[in-house]
Amino acid sequence: MPDPQTASPHSLYSRYREMLIEHLFAGELMKFLWLRNHARVELLKPQVDDSGYDLVLEANGVVRHVQLKSSHSQASTGDVKVSLSLAEKPSGCVVWTLFDETTMTLGPFLWFGSDPGRPLPNLIAFKVAKHTKGTSEGVKLPRPNLRVVPKSSFTRVLTVEELVRRLFGSLQT
Numbered sequence: 001m002p003d004p005q006t007a008s009p010h011s012l013y014s015r016y017r018e019m020l021i022e023h024l025f026a027g028e029l030m031k032f033l034w035l036r037n038h039a040r041v042e043l044l045k046p047q048v049d050d051s052g053y054d055l056v057l058e059a060n061g062v063v064r065h066v067q068l069k070s071s072h073s074q075a076s077t078g079d080v081k082v083s084l085s086l087a088e089k090p091s092g093c094v095v096w097t098l099f100d101e102t103t104m105t106l107g108p109f110l111w112f113g114s115d116p117g118r119p120l121p122n123l124i125a126f127k128v129a130k131h132t133k134g135t136s137e138g139v140k141l142p143r144p145n146l147r148v149v150p151k152s153s154f155t156r157v158l159t160v161e162e163l164v165r166r167l168f169g170s171l172q173t
Helices: 014-035 084-088 160-168
Strands: 042-044 055-059 062-072 079-083 093-099 106-112 127-130 142-150 155-157
Touching: 014 055, 014 062, 014 093, 014 106, 014 160, 055 160, 062 079, 062 160, 079 084, 079 093, 084 142, 093 160, 106 160, 155 160
Parallel strands: 062 093
Antiparallel strands: 042 055, 055 062, 079 142, 093 106, 106 155, 127 142
């Protein structure tokens, strides 16, 4: 547990921040689609978080299983862990949301995925993740169902409009 005297709210209340970013993300997508006369977007959340995705989004005839990651814009995070289970979902993708830690404004985004209807890029070549905590002997065991995907494998997406296009393709008006 972080020291409450010295820890920032971002580390002390990271689960709350994660939920805030998820809601802001969904709201930005829904707002963008609404303003372009695409009011029908479905957003589903899994009951149990064990299949590699945080949200299921459907719009423009496309279903996306989305794993969300987030970092504040000044963070030095260089990679994220991605579940192999996500690759089993049609149109699985990872959206890494960068945000301003003082205003909580979202963007830019980092994208790891394929065109709508296409599976997640192959994860097998990426390094196998390890547990963050070691055994009693200090050995960090492998997590064979997770891969470490470096930031350099993501595509920088500057706007919500571009992100929506990557998620759902060109919108029909």
